[in-house]
Amino acid sequence: MKTDVEELTPTRVKLTVEVPFDELKPNLDKAYKEISQQVRIKGFRPGKVPAPLIDKYVGRGAVLQEAVNDALPELYGRAVEETEIFVLGQPDVEVTELDDGNQFAFTAEVDIRPKFEVPDYDGLEVVVDDAEVTDEQVEETVGNLRERFASLTTAERPVEEGDFATVDLVARIDGEEVEDASTSGYSYEVGSGSTIEGLDEALTGLSAGEEKTFTSTLAGGEHAGEEAEITVTVQSVKVKNLPDLDDEFAQLASEFDTLDELRGDVRTRLGRQVRLQQLSDARDKALEALLEKVDIPLPDKVVEEEVGRRNQQLDQQLQMAGLTRADYLKDEEKTEEEFEAEVADAARLAVKGGFVLDQLAVQEELGVENEELSEYVVSQAMQMGVQPQQLAEYLTQNNQLPAIVSEVLRSKALNLVVEHVTVKDESGNEIDVDAVQRELNGETGETVTVEEDAAETGDAAETAEAPAAEETSAQEAPAAAEAAAEEAPADKTDDEEKKDA
Structure with missing residues (x-):
């Protein structure tokens, strides 16, 4: 041949x-x-x-x-x-x-993939935020925990901001009821602005048994973007009562006997989060610094496919939340053109980053052991809430293991870059990435990789009662792993149901 x-x-x-x-x-x-x-x-x-x-x-x-x-x-x-x-x-x-x-x-x-050599990356220097935990952050986190233990009591008075009103909502367009924008027995925190525009104003001053009709734009469902007449009827008015911030609250909300012990634990956990964030930022900025030293052409078709993938992911997330692209752009205060330009820039950067890490893995003769592959699959499965065996079977049956091997190789290549980069915080202190990693691993008794820091985004205090649910960045996780996770549908919350209105 x-x-x-x-x-x-x-x-x-x-x-x-x-x-x-x-x-x-x-x-x-x-x-x-x-x-x-x-x-x-x-x-x-x-x-x-x-x-x-x-x-x-x-x-x-x-x-x-x-x-x-x-x-x-x-x-x-x-x-x-x-x-x-x-x-x-x-x-x-x-x-x-x-x-x-x-x-x-x-x-x-x-x-x-264009032919090129990754230049020497020794001597690169990146700066990350200081690993500082303020008193205000501790008190905010304790306050969030306190909110979780609040109780509601019925109030025999008109609705005020901050109350929880149980309401019925009926939406009509041209006199016809819009079923997917109507509900009953919905508990709403007045003043939160989390559902229909104009609902807060309509509820304020109403008492149980009273109703009011107003005009608003539907945010989701079949009639998203259309104006409708919304009739809200108040079933009951409830006031939120926060527990006293004392030792008794600490015993109720955590494993600690005193409020000072609880605050100390919150500070420790917040400190862990900010140090994990430092490591994540160090990885991101190390890659950015390396990419600045590399100038390579990118295949238009590959970039277009990455743009399409990112848009598809966003549309799926918005659909699950009952929102539209217009809602998202309004919240982000961006025009369609600005958004498209940002997505295109991010796609080009992602494709370039993949090329550079792939080439670095070749130059450094990196490989993937079966144990590393298993650890990655277990980690992804835990973050996505599926069984490791279920994810492994899905990846094997759909011939996705080569993509996972590539993902692990890229991670190893990036780890190598970070090892050769000088990392400093904004105060000028040099950070020993390996030492911080070992310290964090020692605190938990298990290995925590910097890629997993996205899973640490929940309130630190929540772990005093039970382990926090981990999150996964859709952009970082392989599409195959996401598809496996979709097999386990999540329950809708009341708020999600009402975003159709």
Whole structure:
């Protein structure tokens, strides 16, 4: 087999492959066998029809086409391996010659990773925020915990801001009720502004049994973006009562006997979070610093696919929250053009980062052990709330393990960069990343990697009562792992249900 490579652009090549016809013999034999199983010719059992009769009744051309289709994937793979190019995506293949008994030739145009060398990264310096925990942060966290233990008591008075009102909501457009924007027995915190625009104003001053109608724009559902008449009826008015901030509260809300002990534990946990954030920032900024030293072309198609993936993820998240793209842009105070430009920039940066880390893994001859692969799958499964075995089976059945291997390799390559980078906080203190990592691991008795710091975003005080649920960044986790997690549907909260209104 002869293969020539023509560089169309720095990120796209054209392979011209010439194959001696003899190399197609196994594929031709297979094609005759399969067609023999399908045709029905009098006097011959299925699978026993001779090749000359297949040529006569089916046609030699059909056999050749079957053989070529069977041979192309392997021949293309051999051509890629022989030319030592790193292909991206699926090729555009064209059969250019099929001379029966003599020669077979085809071309394949495909995007490739640009050829480059990762420059020396010793001496890079990055700056991260100080690992400071303020008294205000401690008190805010304790206050959030206190809110969780608040009680509600019925108030025989009109609704005021901060009250919890149990209400019925009915939305109508042109006199017709909009079912997916109506509900009953909905508990709403007045003044939170978390549902329908104008609801806070309508409720204030109403007493139990009273109602009020106002006009608002529906945020979700079939009639999202349309104006509707909303009638709100108050069933009851309740006042939130916070427990006293004392030792008794500490015993109620945690494993500690005194409020001072609880505050101390909150400070420790917040300190852990900020140090994890330092490590995460160090990784991000180390990669940014390395990327600034590399100038490479990027395949347009690969960038476009990354842009599409990011937009699809955002749309799925907004749909689950009952919101629209317009709602999101309004909250972010961005125009559609500004948002599209940001997504395109982020996509280009992500693609470039992947290329650089892939090349670094090659240069440093990094590999992935089975134990590392298992640890990664377990970590992803825990963050997504699925069983490790379930995720492993999904990845295997859907041929996603190569993508996971690539993800682990990139993480190892980035770890290597961080090891060679000088990390300082804003106060000028140098941070020993390895020492901080060991310290954090020692506190928990288990290995915590800096990639997992996104899981530490909940209120620190919540862990005094029970382990906090971990979160996963959709952008960081492999799409295959996300698909596995989707098999376990989550329950809707009252707030999520009402965002349809």
